[in-house]
Amino acid sequence: APIIEVRDVTRQYKRRRGFHTTVTDAVQGVSFTLRDGMVTALVGESGSGKSTLARMITGVEKPTSGQVLFHSASGEPAEPTSLSRSKLKEFRRTVQYVFQDPYAALNPAHTIGYSLAVPVRNYDGLRGKKLRDRVLELLDTVGLTPAASFAGRYPYQLSGGQRQRVVIARALAPQPRLLVADEPVASLDVSIRAEILELLHDLVQDHGVGILYITHDLLSARMLADEALVLSKGKVVESGNARTVITEP
Numbered sequence: 094a095p096i097i098e099v100r101d102v103t104r105q106y107k108r109r110r111g112f113h114t115t116v117t118d119a120v121q122g123v124s125f126t127l128r129d130g131m132v133t134a135l136v137g138e139s140g141s142g143k144s145t146l147a148r149m150i151t152g153v154e155k156p157t158s159g160q161v162l163f164h165s166a167s168g169e170p171a172e173p174t175s176l177s178r179s180k181l182k183e184f185r186r187t188v189q190y191v192f193q194d195p196y197a198a199l200n201p202a203h204t205i206g207y208s209l210a211v212p213v214r215n216y217d218g219l220r221g222k223k224l225r226d227r228v229l230e231l232l233d234t235v236g237l238t239p240a241a242s243f244a245g246r247y248p249y250q251l252s253g254g255q256r257q258r259v260v261i262a263r264a265l266a267p268q269p270r271l272l273v274a275d276e277p278v279a280s281l282d283v284s285i286r287a288e289i290l291e292l293l294h295d296l297v298q299d300h301g302v303g304i305l306y307i308t309h310d311l312l313s314a315r316m317l318a319d320e321a322l323v324l325s326k327g328k329v330v331e332s333g334n335a336r337t338v339i340t341e342p
């Protein structure tokens with residue numbers, strides 16, 4: 094089913110430079126749909142508009158024209174920036190942003206267990222043993238076992254790959270339908286990138302989440318994605334089946 098529909102979206106940034114105003118078309122006339130259980134890759138060079146699209150999809154920014162529509166479980170599709178209180182709550186849990194840099198994303202003063210318990214409690218209202226069990230289940234899901242041992246550790250006691258697994262577990266805590274992953278492996282050692290991509294692949298297979306995989310790395314997009322959109326200077330220059338759109342190097 095559709096989760097997010099991007100309809101002919103344009104985003105301009107105006108900047109004043111002295112007497113002049115310069116206008117950047119960061120995104121121009123882009124359309125696509127993100128669905129449950131499907132990986133869509135958004136590829137393009139630096140400055141092509143990927144992050145701008147991500148911010149509109151997660152509702153932190155509004156298109157200049159066109160629409161981003163959230164398809165909630167019930168009711169009419171609506172724009173993330175004009176949702177009622179209850180729909181906004183559903184949107185926030187449905188669409189989760191996976192941060193690029195696990196060092197910056199985790200509070201160094203909090204244990205892994207605490208970092209996961211906070212969103213579980215907020216979204217599901219679990220307490221006590223049920224809360225603990227759900228946190229351990231999340232750690233298991235992302236391959237951090239034995240879960241109880243990881244729950245008690247601090248971010249500095251984990252490797253980069255393990256930290257990124259925690260960041261993904263935290264994004265999964267609200268039981269989202271869509272993960273927006275902006276360069277989720279770019280900050281990691283080459284040797285562990287494949288492991289994290291495999292984890293994302295498993296989440297789609299086993300839990301049916303949809304993923305918007307944002308990257309400038311064509312090869313990983315080809316491996317992971319069902320569909321690919323190639324952005325250049327804010328425009329979609331190619332789209333379709335990932336293995337057709339992205340030819341083997």
Ligand code: ADP
Nearest residue numbers: 106117119137138139140141142143144145146
């Ligand atoms: P990417 O994520 O593909 O690197 P971005 O979406 O970050 O691309 O940027 C697309 C274009 O929009 C770039 O030219 C960038 O400089 C510009 N841009 C992005 N965000 C802003 C902003 N907040 N203010 C002004 N220009 C911006």
Ligand code: ADP
Nearest residue numbers: 144145147148149151152153190193273275276
């Ligand atoms: P870039 O992707 O252009 O290299 P950074 O890696 O420094 O930029 O930062 C990641 C980007 O993600 C920033 O442009 C930031 O504004 C954006 N961002 C932060 N939080 C969110 C969010 N919840 N949804 C979408 N984008 C976000």
